[in-house]
Amino acid sequence: MxxxxxxxxxxxxxxxxxxxxxxxxxxxxxxxxxxxxxxxxxxxxxxxxxxxxxxxxxxxxxxxxxxxxxxxxxxxxxxxxxxxxxxxxxxxxxxxxxxxxxxxxxxxxxxxxxxxxxxxxxxxxxxxxxxxxxxxxxxxxxxxxxxxxxxxxxxxxxxxxxxxxxxxxxxxxxxxxxxxxxxxxxxxxxxxxxxxxFELLHAAAERRPTSAPYFNFELRKDVITPTSDGGQSSEAERLVFSLDGMGIADAAPRAMAGALEGALAATGIAKEDVRYVLPHQAGAAIVRLAAMKMEQLGIAGEVINGLTRQVGNVSSSSVPFGLKKHWSQLRGLVACPTAAVGSPGRSEVLQGCILLRATALHERNVVAVA
Incomplete structure (x- = not known):
């Protein structure tokens, strides 16, 4: 803050x-x-x-x-x-x-x-x-x-x-x-x-412990890669990430809900004041589960989902991509919680949240567009 x-x-x-x-x-x-x-x-x-x-x-x-x-x-x-x-x-x-x-x-x-x-x-x-x-x-x-x-x-x-x-x-x-x-x-x-x-009210990110690591890197041989003409090629050797998908899919919804709850507590903003929640778009099912966790905490803002369809999970570009796509829709208080794998081989998740409030200028523009 x-x-x-x-x-x-x-x-x-x-x-x-x-x-x-x-x-x-x-x-x-x-x-x-x-x-x-x-x-x-x-x-x-x-x-x-x-x-x-x-x-x-x-x-x-x-x-x-x-x-x-x-x-x-x-x-x-x-x-x-x-x-x-x-x-x-x-x-x-x-x-x-x-x-x-x-x-x-x-x-x-x-x-x-x-x-x-x-x-x-x-x-x-x-x-x-x-x-x-x-x-x-x-x-x-x-x-x-x-x-x-x-x-x-x-x-x-x-x-x-x-x-x-x-x-x-x-x-x-x-x-x-x-x-x-x-x-x-x-x-x-x-x-x-x-x-x-959008005024920035809060921005924070922290490490949280987990029961096991979800992420690492491995050096693999004969790795298939796509080509721009729709074909495929291969690399004799490539350093690639490995992911415990089930583990992070279980941890991420809780991490995003917890990050948002922590941001509201840190700023003294009431849960009912959240108008929109734009979570990290890790995948449609993960966002749905995150929305359920937030609702259980009493956070009932409209949750934006479904932005992965044509772009996939775009990682650290996810929140700004979502803000841009919904720029003319967003009003009031907008919460953007995130969750990520931790450092390679470490039992942790990286969670964060930003809180934004639409300014009078933005509100006028939204009304004008509508």
């Missing part, structure tokens, strides 16, 4: 970059029959560019749609779930390849490509909870250092390319994730240059 000494901030604009290549369920051999029913996923994007290129595309989209001037950017936060943590990178990869997995290195590359030479640069990899983690870094660490001016903004860019660490021959995990990038412009609520549509 923001302190009184800091300026009030919020989201002024959002942009989404969707890669041009989509991979449908029909490509996969051996996909479980109930996969689409449980996850809601029918296709997902596979990016040809790397995470730096994806981030650049999202920011250019933001500039084209919103007209922001990058000279006003006071800080860049680069968020990506698809970099291999350094412990696993050094364990499985050569020194040269391991260096390429440094999220901080990629963040600096994004800044250079955008021409951001005089702003703070932060890198975040908290998997599917990367977005609330990034916003908590903005409020708790970045704002006190940069002294954000009314004409300036903070850029939070998410870039997911989980396709490069996916084993497309594994029926349990191959179809879950999609590549995507987003750019969020955060400004002061008194900014005239970048008027805020």
């Amino acid at each position: 923001q302190t009184k000494a800091q300026p009030r901030i919020g989201i002024s604009a959002l942009a989404v970059h969707e890669p041009s290549w989509a991979l449908s369920n029909s490509w996969f051999n051996g996909m479980p029959r109930k996969f689409a029913q449980h996850t809601g996923i029918e296709s997902r994007f596979v990016a040809s560019e790397d995470e730096v290129g994806l981030a650049w595309q999202a920011v250019r989209k933001l500039q084209g749609e919103f007209g922001c001037n990058l000279r006003d950017c006071a800080a860049l936060v680069f968020v990506s779930p698809s970099f291999v943590p350094m412990t696993q990178a050094h364990q499985h990869l050569s020194d040269e390849l391991a260096r390429r997995e440094r999220t901080r290195r990629a963040a600096r590359q994004v800044a250079r490509r955008l021409g951001l030479s005089n702003c703070s640069v932060t890198a975040v990899n908290w998997f599917c909870s990367g977005y609330p983690r990034a916003l908590s870094q903005v409020t708790q660490r970045i704002l006190p250092k940069i002294k954000l001016q009314s004409h300036q903004f903070v850029l939070v860019v998410t870039a997911s390319k989980i396709s490069r660490i996916t084993d497309y021959g594994c029926p349990q995990t191959a179809g879950l994730f999609g590549d995507l990038s987003t750019a969020t412009l955060i400004a002061r609520t008194d900014s005239r240059e970048y008027p805020v549509h």
Whole structure:
């Protein structure tokens, strides 16, 4: 939660970059029959560019749609779930390849490509909870250092390319994730240059213990990969993620409900004040279970579900993607809880939540559109 000494901030604009290549369920051999029913996923994007290129595309989209001037950017936060943590990178990869997995290195590359030479640069990899983690870094660490001016903004860019660490021959995990990038412009609520549509009331993310680890990395041989013409190729060796799908599917709904309840308690906001809940879109069934857990806690806001159909689980891009898709619908208090696997091999989940309130400007625009 923001302190009184800091300026009030919020989201002024959002942009989404969707890669041009989509991979449908029909490509996969051996996909479980109930996969689409449980996850809601029918296709997902596979990016040809790397995470730096994806981030650049999202920011250019933001500039084209919103007209922001990058000279006003006071800080860049680069968020990506698809970099291999350094412990696993050094364990499985050569020194040269391991260096390429440094999220901080990629963040600096994004800044250079955008021409951001005089702003703070932060890198975040908290998997599917990367977005609330990034916003908590903005409020708790970045704002006190940069002294954000009314004409300036903070850029939070998410870039997911989980396709490069996916084993497309594994029926349990191959179809879950999609590549995507987003750019969020955060400004002061008194900014005239970048008027805020959703004030940020709260952002937090934390680790919570579990009975077993749900996530790790493995070096596999002869890994099937898709090609853009609908065919397939193979890699002699690829470092890929492994996932206990049943375990995280059981833990994630509780984690998201708990994160939201904790956010409300921290801010003193009443449960009945929540108008919309936009959870991390881990899959249709997981979101349905999360909604049930929230209802049991007395949180009855309208839960948004079903955003995975054409994009898959887009990890840390999920919440900003959902905000963009429902921008003209959202009003009042909007809660965005997330849940993610923990560090590889560790018995934990990463959960987070942001609370947003539509500003008078946004409410007027919604009424005008209606």
